[in-house]
Amino acid sequence: MNAPNSFRTGPDERGHFGIHGGRFVAETLMPLILELEKAYEAARADPAFQAEMDGYLTHYVGRPSPLYYAERLTEHLRDVARKAGKDGGAKIYFKREELNHTGSHKVNNVLGQIMLARRMGKHRIIAETGAGQHGVATATLCARFGLKCVVYMGAVDVERQKPNVFRMKMLGAEVVPVQSGSKTLKDAMNEALRDWVTNVHDTFYCIGTVAGPHPYPGMVRDFQSIIGRETREQIMEAEGRLPDSLIAAVGGGSNAMGLFHPFLDDPTVEMFGVEAAGHGIASGQHAASITGGKPGVLHGNRTYLLMDGDGQIAEAHSISAGLDYPGIGPEHSWLNDIGRVTYITCTDAEALAAFQVCSKLEGIIPALECAHALGKVLELATERPQDHLMVMNLSGRGDKDIFTVAEHLGAQI
Amino acid sequence: MTSPTTSPTRIDDRFQALAKEGRPGLVTFITAGDPDGATSLAILKALPGAGADVIELGVPFTDPMADGPAIQAAGLRALRAGQTLAKTLGMVKAFREGDATTPIVLMGYFNPIYVYGVDRFLADAKAAGVDGLIVVDLPPEEDDELCLPALAAGIDFIRLATPTTDDRRLPAVLKHTAGFVYYVSITGITGSATPDADAVGTAVKRIKGHTALPVAVGFGVKTPEQAAAIAKGADAVVVGSALVETVRASLDSHGKATAETVPAVEQLARALADAVRAVRR
Numbered sequence: 207m208n209a210p211n212s213f214r215t216g217p218d219e220r221g222h223f224g225i226h227g228g229r230f231v232a233e234t235l236m237p238l239i240l241e242l243e244k245a246y247e248a249a250r251a252d253p254a255f256q257a258e259m260d261g262y263l264t265h266y267v268g269r270p271s272p273l274y275y276a277e278r279l280t281e282h283l284r285d286v287a288r289k290a291g292k293d294g295g296a297k298i299y300f301k302r303e304e305l306n307h308t309g310s311h312k313v314n315n316v317l318g319q320i321m322l323a324r325r326m327g328k329h330r331i332i333a334e335t336g337a338g339q340h341g342v343a344t345a346t347l348c349a350r351f352g353l354k355c356v357v358y359m360g361a362v363d364v365e366r367q368k369p370n371v372f373r374m375k376m377l378g379a380e381v382v383p384v385q386s387g388s389k390t391l392k393d394a395m396n397e398a399l400r401d402w403v404t405n406v407h408d409t410f411y412c413i414g415t416v417a418g419p420h421p422y423p424g425m426v427r428d429f430q431s432i433i434g435r436e437t438r439e440q441i442m443e444a445e446g447r448l449p450d451s452l453i454a455a456v457g458g459g460s461n462a463m464g465l466f467h468p469f470l471d472d473p474t475v476e477m478f479g480v481e482a483a484g485h486g487i488a489s490g491q492h493a494a495s496i497t498g499g500k501p502g503v504l505h506g507n508r509t510y511l512l513m514d515g516d517g518q519i520a521e522a523h524s525i526s527a528g529l530d531y532p533g534i535g536p537e538h539s540w541l542n543d544i545g546r547v548t549y550i551t552c553t554d555a556e557a558l559a560a561f562q563v564c565s566k567l568e569g570i571i572p573a574l575e576c577a578h579a580l581g582k583v584l585e586l587a588t589e590r591p592q593d594h595l596m597v598m599n600l601s602g603r604g605d606k607d608i609f610t611v612a613e614h615l616g617a618q619i
Numbered sequence: 620m621t622s623p624t625t626s627p628t629r630i631d632d633r634f635q636a637l638a639k640e641g642r643p644g645l646v647t648f649i650t651a652g653d654p655d656g657a658t659s660l661a662i663l664k665a666l667p668g669a670g671a672d673v674i675e676l677g678v679p680f681t682d683p684m685a686d687g688p689a690i691q692a693a694g695l696r697a698l699r700a701g702q703t704l705a706k707t708l709g710m711v712k713a714f715r716e717g718d719a720t721t722p723i724v725l726m727g728y729f730n731p732i733y734v735y736g737v738d739r740f741l742a743d744a745k746a747a748g749v750d751g752l753i754v755v756d757l758p759p760e761e762d763d764e765l766c767l768p769a770l771a772a773g774i775d776f777i778r779l780a781t782p783t784t785d786d787r788r789l790p791a792v793l794k795h796t797a798g799f800v801y802y803v804s805i806t807g808i809t810g811s812a813t814p815d816a817d818a819v820g821t822a823v824k825r826i827k828g829h830t831a832l833p834v835a836v837g838f839g840v841k842t843p844e845q846a847a848a849i850a851k852g853a854d855a856v857v858v859g860s861a862l863v864e865t866v867r868a869s870l871d872s873h874g875k876a877t878a879e880t881v882p883a884v885e886q887l888a889r890a891l892a893d894a895v896r897a898v899r900r
């Protein structure tokens with residue numbers, strides 16, 4: 207494939223990123239999806255929409271989020287390198303998305319979609335959630351704007367993310383445990399789509415990541431791109447130059463797309479998306495759609511999927527509920543195909559180790575999702591020179607995960 | 620008007636025969652491989668004798684986003700029993716050995732077909748005796764994927780029109796539709812709300828204003844009485860979840876077929892056919 211002039215112009219008018227993306231949905235939803243596309247195009251071009259959103263981003267979400275030099279982690283990894291007889295140890299920065307209101311990057315996207323729903327006159331909001339972070343963000347903004355909120359969550363995830371389930375209920379949302387299929391994120395998305403087909407007249411589906419039918423992947427990316435735009439300004443201020451590498455965990459891929467997109471046309475910036483390797487790729491129990499999957503069609507888009515030879519979707523596995531999904535956003539699939547972003551994997555065990563290192567050295571308890579990115583930072587940073595600037599998206603805080611981590615460490619809470 | 624495929628298909632012939640008889644048709648849906656391959660084939664073979672005019676054969680998929688609990692569960696039963704798309708095509712082939720006229724329409728989701736390979740699938744489906752396809756997650760916006768290749772291969776692509784498909788959009792939906800139009804009588808998933816027969820009649824008239832194709836109506840039709848009421852205003856009525864639910868109710872405590880399974884489905888199909896056949900148009 208010839209390299210395009212810019213990596214930032216996608217998707218095309220039919221929602222394609224290379225062969226990926228598209229609009230694979232039931233006819234019942236098509237008219238609404240076309241309406242949504244129009245409404246979003248109009249909002250995007252409307253300075254009043256942008257201004258209103260900026261106001262809430264500043265005063266309600268608490269943006270900009272800091273770009274923080276993780277000094278002790280950097281020192282620690284330089285020590286590790288030195289002991290191995292090397293002089294590596296990149297300078298590590300965290301983009302502190304965990305400091306946003308509700309504790310993760312998810313709120314950036316939800317704010318945009320909720321404001322769009324209001325513009326479209328929709329008063330009932332539905333969402334799917336895995337870790338519960340997207341559900342909490344949606345419940346929060348629905349409370350703030352007085353909208354009805356129904357969140358679909360796999361029954362397995364309801365069990366392993368109890369604090370977030372209670373938070374959503376406190377915020378006035380109805381949480382529906384989904385009992386079908388593998389009872390995780392993909393099944394929550396199926397159930398949300400079934401609700402949408404049924405209640406299409408008054409309902410807005412607030413998708414939590416850069417996946418689903420066009421226009422969602424591009425729209426969610428646009429709302430999340432504030433992460434990368436801020437990072438660009440902040441690193442210029444701190445270091446006077448662009449970073450050498452960016453790294454983020456990839457579930458559906460929204461925190462990664464948000465960080466990467468504003469840098470895609472900067473050829474010196476290397477990018478790593480980290481997929482969840484669960485018990486290891488060879489075990490077959492993982493959630494690494496690009497590394498271990500093939501292109502297929504699910505949830506409105508073509509993208510890399512985990513499936514069997516008959517096209518039946520496989521159950522993903524990850525210790526992190528937010529990464530436990532057998533697909534990935536279509537733009538990532540394309541960025542993989544053209545080689546602009548490198549996709550690597552991190553196991554449950556590596557993420558658990560990194561979770562503890564970060565907590566002890568930086569006083570930041572990371573979400574298990576971004577602990578996967580951190581697991582690979584520990585590896586990559588030691589192999590890079592000390593003047594290498596590496597920015598990791600610390601996409602969420604880990605309070606929601608303490609029960610899971612305690613269980614794996616054999617501790618009683 | 621016949622479909623834009625090269626020559627009339629079994630579907631065209633069947634709807635012409637129904638028009639001659641002056642009655643609406645019964646379209647029955649079952650899930651291929653539910654509860655197991657052999658029982659499912661026996662049900663398939665029994666349906667024409669029970670009065671099914673057209674058969675929709677559901678292709679099981681792990682993530683059927685437009686289906687309600689009954690058809691979701693049927694798909695999972697079939698997958699657990701080892702059903703695959705290749706086996707479903709094999710079932711059609713076996714059926715065709717004893718029935719050369721009853722149209723068979725495969726209904727499902729795109730991924731199993733995409734993974735099988737579109738060209739290979741169309742060749743194998745045509746050879747097996749498949750007449751039409753309903754693929755829920757392929758709207759007209761994605762016609763290049765399967766609809767146009769299917770028409771070129773002589774297989775009808777049957778599109779769903781829904782209550783949200785307004786007059787502006789209808790021509791696009793009907794453009795490459797062949798065989799018949801499937802009107803989804805409710806905004807919702809299979810097997811949920813019961814449609815209002817009057818509203819359905821009005822909608823069918825609206826669609827007929829745009830096409831000469833027959834219109835079948837489905838989603839939510841459960842009893843012979845409902846089927847007859849809907850059939851009054853349409854060329855055919857589709858019943859699915861109720862038949863699939865009958866399969867489930869006949870199973871033993873381990874989910875295995877019993878001696879009751881095939882006769883129970885046959886009996887409901889016959890009751891539905893009797894009710895539909897009593898309607899004059």
Ligand SMILES: Cc1ncc(COP(=O)(O)O)c(C=O)c1O
Binds near residue numbers: 312
């Ligand atoms: C903190 C956090 N990071 C990352 C993710 C993964 O989602 P995405 O890949 O869309 O950023 C989640 C999802 O729940 C999350 O809660």
